[in-house]
Amino acid sequence: xxxxxxxxxxxxxxxxxxxxxxxxxxxxxxxxxxxxxxxxxxxxxxxxxxxxxxxxxxxxxxxxxxxxxxxxxxxxxxxxxxxxxxxxxxxxxxxxxxxxxxxxxxxxxxxxxxxxxxxxxxxxxxxxxxxxxxxxxxxxxxxxxxxxxxxxxxxxxxxxxxxxxxxxxxxxxxxxxxxxxxxxxxxxxxxxxxxxxxxxxxxxxxxxxxxxxxxxxxxxxxxxxxxxxxxxx
Amino acid sequence: xxxxxxxxxxxxxxxxxxxxxxxxxxxxxxxxxxxxxxxxxxxxxxxxxxxxxxxxxxxxxxxxxxxxxxxxxxxxxxxxxxxxxxxxxxxxxxxxxxxxxxxxxxxxxxxxxxxxxxxxxxxxxxxxxxxxxxxxxxxxxxxxxxxxxxxxxxxxxxxxxxxxxxxxxxxxxxxxxxxxxxxxxxxxxxxxxxxxxxxxxxxxxxxxxxxxxxxxxxxxxxxxxxxxxxxxxxxxxxxxxxxxxxxxxxxxxxxxxxxxxxxxxxxxxxxxxxxxxxxxxxxxxxxxxxxxxxxxxxxxxxxxxxxxxxxxxxxxxxxxxxxxxxxxxxxxxxxxxxxxxxxxxxxxxxxxxxxxxxxxxxxxxxxxxxxxxxxxxxxxxxxxxxxxxxxxxxxxxxxxxxxxxxxxxxxxxxxxxxxxxxxxxxxxxxxxxxxxxxxxxxxxxxxxxxxxxxxxxxxxxxxxxxxxxx
Numbered sequence: 001x002x003x004x005x006x007x008x009x010x011x012x013x014x015x016x017x018x019x020x021x022x023x024x025x026x027x028x029x030x031x032x033x034x035x036x037x038x039x040x041x042x043x044x045x046x047x048x049x050x051x052x053x054x055x056x057x058x059x060x061x062x063x064x065x066x067x068x069x070x071x072x073x074x075x076x077x078x079x080x081x082x083x084x085x086x087x088x089x090x091x092x093x094x095x096x097x098x099x100x101x102x103x104x105x106x107x108x109x110x111x112x113x114x115x116x117x118x119x120x121x122x123x124x125x126x127x128x129x130x131x132x133x134x135x136x137x138x139x140x141x142x143x144x145x146x147x148x149x150x151x152x153x154x155x156x157x158x159x160x161x162x163x164x165x166x167x168x169x170x171x172x173x174x175x176x177x178x179x180x181x182x183x184x185x186x187x188x189x190x191x192x193x194x195x196x197x198x199x200x201x202x203x204x205x206x207x208x209x210x211x212x213x214x215x216x217x218x219x220x221x222x223x224x225x226x227x228x229x230x231x232x233x
Numbered sequence: 234x235x236x237x238x239x240x241x242x243x244x245x246x247x248x249x250x251x252x253x254x255x256x257x258x259x260x261x262x263x264x265x266x267x268x269x270x271x272x273x274x275x276x277x278x279x280x281x282x283x284x285x286x287x288x289x290x291x292x293x294x295x296x297x298x299x300x301x302x303x304x305x306x307x308x309x310x311x312x313x314x315x316x317x318x319x320x321x322x323x324x325x326x327x328x329x330x331x332x333x334x335x336x337x338x339x340x341x342x343x344x345x346x347x348x349x350x351x352x353x354x355x356x357x358x359x360x361x362x363x364x365x366x367x368x369x370x371x372x373x374x375x376x377x378x379x380x381x382x383x384x385x386x387x388x389x390x391x392x393x394x395x396x397x398x399x400x401x402x403x404x405x406x407x408x409x410x411x412x413x414x415x416x417x418x419x420x421x422x423x424x425x426x427x428x429x430x431x432x433x434x435x436x437x438x439x440x441x442x443x444x445x446x447x448x449x450x451x452x453x454x455x456x457x458x459x460x461x462x463x464x465x466x467x468x469x470x471x472x473x474x475x476x477x478x479x480x481x482x483x484x485x486x487x488x489x490x491x492x493x494x495x496x497x498x499x500x501x502x503x504x505x506x507x508x509x510x511x512x513x514x515x516x517x518x519x520x521x522x523x524x525x526x527x528x529x530x531x532x533x534x535x536x537x538x539x540x541x542x543x544x545x546x547x548x549x550x551x552x553x554x555x556x557x558x559x560x561x562x563x564x565x566x567x568x569x570x571x572x573x574x575x576x577x578x579x580x581x582x583x584x585x586x587x588x589x590x591x592x593x594x595x596x597x598x599x600x601x602x603x604x605x606x607x608x609x610x611x612x613x614x615x616x617x618x619x620x621x622x623x624x625x626x627x628x629x630x631x632x633x634x635x636x637x638x639x640x641x642x643x644x645x646x647x648x649x650x651x652x653x654x655x656x657x658x659x660x661x662x663x664x665x666x667x668x669x670x671x672x673x674x675x676x677x678x679x680x681x682x683x684x685x686x687x688x689x690x691x692x693x694x695x696x697x698x699x700x701x702x703x
């Protein structure tokens with residue numbers, strides 16, 4: 001097991017956002033975190049990354065406990081709604097991020113080509129459209145050399161063709177032996193790209209497994225992820 | 234590939250982590266110096282992307298220029314330009330007449346403009362979400378803050394261009410410069426900007442928005458002004474504290490003094506601001522941990538400040554030795570080994586106390602091994618003290634012997650102290666007096682440079698910089 005999460009809880013004032021959340025991430029898989037808006041997906045990711053202090057719970061990485069201040073050495077979390085360094089050109093942001101993480105500059109260039117960012121290399125990040133900005137963020141996430149990547153809504157803002165290309169890129173990354181944990185609210189996208197799924201509803205994990213396993217635990221003979229999610233929540 | 238090479242810094246090999254590797258030291262340590270170069274380059278680019286910084290650069294030229302031109306004109310008039318009566322040459326010092334007013338413009342800029350530049354370097358990262366990425370990046374918080382601090386300092390040194398140009402112009406007009414007092418003054422201004430950076434960075438780290446940070450920083454500045462005012466009128470501990478406010482500390486350097494305690498206290502306060510920022514910037518830290526970290530930082534800083542304030546070494550670097558007795562008197566005073574206790578019955582607002590303090594006691598403190606000054610006045614002004622209150626008396630005590638004097642005049646007080654210490658007063662040796670540097674020169678060409686050329690150069694550079702980023 002790459003990552004084991006048990007009993008993670010978080011309250012903001014009287015509002016319970018995460019309640020005793022627990023699940024596992026297996027080595028080399030693409031795991032999807034599924035849930036509607038407000039289910040606590042982003043809070044869970046930020047707790048795992050150590051960017052929010054959880055009220056309780058433990059995180060183990062390859063059987064060793066991983067304290068919050070050590071998380072950045074094991075996993076990298078890419079937030080959804082950020083627009084980092086808006087005054088800098090795309091080229092600089094990718095080069096700088098690669099250098100920060102000790103990655104060769106050729107890798108930044110390769111990802112820029114794969115994400116069709118080369119034509120935007122001299123554009124300021126602040127001037128990018130939502131989809132372009134999402135592609136840049138995806139590039140930054142994949143530049144981080146960590147064994148486990150947490151990507152928050154990696155397909156949000158991408159059109160159909162771009163989503164397919166991004167999925168192919170994530171599959172390539174997986175094929176290199178890295179593990180991806182994606183937060184996705186579009187169930188169709190999740191079903192297409194993820195090997196296993198964690199269902200989150202109102203801060204609680206209500207299911208974990210492959211689509212078939214989830215279908216079985218929901219008592220459904222057939223049906224898609226949407227039906228399974230509705231049955232389990 | 235060629236286009237991407239545009240940003241390449243000296244190349245290093247990859248340190249990508251194997252997907253099966255345990256997270257650990259190998260991930261963090263290699264090529265940290267290489268990462269730091271990138272961090273520095275990035276923070277410099279972020280500084281240049283700041284409109285506030287460019288605005289500061291545009292404004293600083295005319296500000297410094299106005300101060301310089303006015304100072305040169307006034308100095309020329311005092312030197313007898315235009316056929317008017319000249320002041321005594323000994324009273325004409327370039328430190329007071331040119332350097333302090335010219336660089337005084339920087340004090341204004343560092344108080345009212347620079348904090349906005351410093352705040353942006355933190356707040357922009359927080360607002361754009363970049364901080365979430367930076368916090369997870371390998372260089373770590375100390376390296377990131379160091380890079381921001383160095384970039385700010387480099388930016389400020391760039392803003393010094395008009396001031397350094399003023400020195401060149403002054404020399405070109407035939408003016409005199411005395412290197413020790415000039416470098417000392419520049420050090421004072423450098424410490425002033427380190428302190429301002431620390432306060433602004435701490436405010437930006439603690440506050441949620443840049444606007445709140447700006448209000449907090451200006452609030453701190455106004456607070457130090459209030460402390461200056463209150464300390465001057467109250468004396469005692471408040472006066473001691475007030476002597477380390479940015480304005481008072483800068484005044485020490487403007488007087489040509491290098492006081493180790495002032496240097497260390499100002500540097501410690503500036504670095505303390507960065508330490509406080511390091512406590513508040515990590516996003517995943519709980520409020521209690523932040524409170525504890527802040528308290529620990531404040532306690533450590535208080536300890537350092539208390540220790541620094543005890544440092545006695547001080548040097549008079551002014552060319553006219555305004556902070557020193559004559560060399561013969563200092564040699565005679567150097568023979569005194571016993572501690573001197575001075576009890577002063579003068580109110581803090583009494584001008585005689587100010588004369589005594591600045592003209593005699595502060596000089597004595599630099600030379601004698603131990604000087605203990607007690608203020609025994611009962612009021613703020615001394616206007617209503619009764620005859621039994623000993624008002625106006627100054628008691629000197631050494632080795633069990635006590636002498637009272639009411640004078641605040643240097644030769645009389647020194648005579649009292651030599652008598653008390655049983656040390657032979659020095660004979661008048663006819664030491665070379667400070668000749669002064671009168672110069673009746675007009676600031677030729679300065680107005681063109683400061684009001685037209687420099688702003689145009691900055692605006693053109695800014696236009697070229699932002700043109701590529703539209």
